Amino acid sequence: MNKLFPNVDEAVADIPDGSSIAFGGFFTCGSPIFLTEALARQGAKNLTIVSQTIGVGNWEINLLINNHQVKHAICNYPFARSVSKMSPFEKQLKAGEVSCEVYPMGTFIEKLRAGGAGLGAFYTPTGVGTVVAKGKETRLINGKEYLLEYAYRPDYAFIHAWKADTLGNVIFNKTAQNYNPEMAKSARIAIVEAENVLEPGQMDPNAIHLPGIYVKRVVKVDRPKIKIGIDG
Amino acid sequence: MNKLFPNVDEAVADIPDGSSIAFGGFFTCGSPIFLTEALARQGAKNLTIVSQTIGVGNWEINLLINNHQVKHAICNYPFARSVSKMSPFEKQLKAGEVSCEVYPMGTFIEKLRAGGAGLGAFYTPTGVGTVVAKGKETRLINGKEYLLEYAYRPDYAFIHAWKADTLGNVIFNKTAQNYNPEMAKSARIAIVEAENVLEPGQMDPNAIHLPGIYVKRVVKVDRPKIKIGIDG
Amino acid sequence: MTTKPKLEGIPREMIALRVANEIPEGSYVNLGIGIPTLISNWIEGRDIIIEAEIGMLNVGAFAEGEQIDQDCINASCQPVVELPGASYFSDCESLSMLRGGFIDYAVLGAFQVSEKGDFAGWNIPGSGRGDTGNIGGSMDLAVGAKNVFIAMDHVTTDGEFKILKNCSYPLTAKGVIKKIFTNLAVIDVTDKGLVLRELAPGISAEDVQAVTEPKLIISADLKEMEM
């Protein structure tokens, strides 16, 4: 069950127009930048992208925005930190070219977790009494109010890994783990770019963050050179 | 923040009558047998116990049953495998001395996971159209039927660990992980018995199964001598 | 109910082999107890990965002697060995994996299967256990796996039907079974009903129909099981 692909371009070659894709990574940390660049080269259009932030820290997402490949975003932190800076995505949103759903961080990733775990929906206390609750069902459980939020499953997930074996088992490095595991589990096809590719048996079976069953494709990439910060 | 207790008896000394307690372990594997024995010596009564099985493989649970310390069980696999064998729990259940709720394995642990994660309830497809669905709300989501199941939080969790540090960080060994992480996270007070107790910094921060924030007490125990099997 | 003379058909190991042949390379599988457990012998060395719902992937053979580790068991509480590329994870993760559709083939035993694809495998009326029983992980597996197969004897030891119009035992799941493998036959569960696809050597379609409550649709290419 060798899941190794020769390069990032082949790993994303078959992604059709209209796909939904989840991107791991938290600002500059653990983002699948090589797969994102390959998708920009590949050119699939009308994409729904699922990502903590839309081109803030994970700057490569802006390649997709500027190519007009994106029609919808599901996210947590869509914009530049400063309201005086306008990202490419914010410009397109204001121009009505793209649409956007924003969720609290926990709800954002819990929707994907629920999707991957085969659940239909869940009740969370987060966002009760805020704009997040607009149009959503609420329920009192033991006297506390909860919002109903639905599971979500994207077609693809792009995952950046520190180590992966050819069966798709993955170990992440420190805070580069972030959204990556649950995004991989939520997707129908999870594609892993890994800084290190190993043979099965070379990683401690007790220390795997993402079991290979969740991963369909693995591709070797270089360790990216990253400038930390989101105000650039 | 040293969470080390001198022995299992002191670690369970303050558990009051009427408490709910989750027990990690899957049959003979990863069960907190030393804490369970200590609780039998301690004698707290009217307990609600949450455990995959009630005294099958995790035979020490039968100490609590035979002491009449248990009034209610929440479980997945309550009885001996063979219908011709009757466990102490099954006898008490038939005599009306205890009560019991049984859930499918995934629902059983997801209820605890939801509790620990601060969620109120979730919709699962498991059990639709079976006795498990009796009296429960259902909801159609994208044309598929789901059951509403509520989160559950026990007062205590008894956890068996391979390695723990004095801050409560835990690494489990192989399939002895099983229910232990989510049970610890669900409880208000998680108590860990560990075969090896280390200082902070002696475990790989990338390989922690259960972060110390979830653990209130750690106690050193011997590696148990276990006879594998559930027909004994 | 039937009291016809019992038909032997093929032994349990051969049922397991027939199921193993149905599972393509590159599959992730979960095997229940009983006949399904025997399938692991037949897929050894093939490019198929076994999951155990206790929280393990790349499950190997049963452990023996020095190999036995009390911290490495399968969901039936049997010691197993790990294969290269193994991973361990929590039960919560494991059951999420099952519900989430990541298991390609789940092979389970059953007390009863209906022509609608319902099956009953966790509790027997008259066991004295009522609605309280050992549910285990089968309900999650049954609703989640991409393909759910049943491997079982065609009739009970008393010769009673196990393949029925409707299950009378408490259900494990509704409408999930794709194929039934027995000592006598291979049967597909379809929207139109049960389709008899293959027969054990020496067994006729009439023999199978006689021990099967619902009317079987005879496949146009009905053939003898190939092993």
Added chain:
Amino acid sequence: MTTKPKLEGIPREMIALRVANEIPEGSYVNLGIGIPTLISNWIEGRDIIIEAEIGMLNVGAFAEGEQIDQDCINASCQPVVELPGASYFSDCESLSMLRGGFIDYAVLGAFQVSEKGDFAGWNIPGSGRGDTGNIGGSMDLAVGAKNVFIAMDHVTTDGEFKILKNCSYPLTAKGVIKKIFTNLAVIDVTDKGLVLRELAPGISAEDVQAVTEPKLIISADLKEMEM
């Protein structure tokens, strides 16, 4: 709205110190951006563990020079170092931890706080962003943490009230704030209303009331902030 001359009170570092003194040994804390970030300087060496919602416990100081690892940042995208006993985990795990009540003290900044304990910290009307904005992890933290504190300047740079009868900005959460620490005062949020507990040096209760919209209840043991 007020246009009174601005009262200086204590500097931001001292607000951070005052909050730090409120957090007992043995606590798990999560610190938001702005003044809360400065608290980490004051709790260094104390028996307090910092969580970062990106998925890290035992967060240490900001990393500098050779210490910087692009794979180790906090939720504000600043490089940090790990302390002994650190652990890394997923964001899903981290946010579950926040909602689940495992953080003893969350200290956040705010644009506005109401006397009911509501607060607004993620979006400013007139920013042009409407209901779409950078929510981040604050809503989860606010509903989950055992004690939610606000550390902020008492009024806006334009001298407008930030402590209000009702927030006019989009809420982060309702009824969750326990204490407010500003450059002028320490205020408890109680069922009966806002209780003025402590004053910055040189500041009177009247000064604080003048820049606070709701009527303050003066604590019987009102005192000067101790640092």
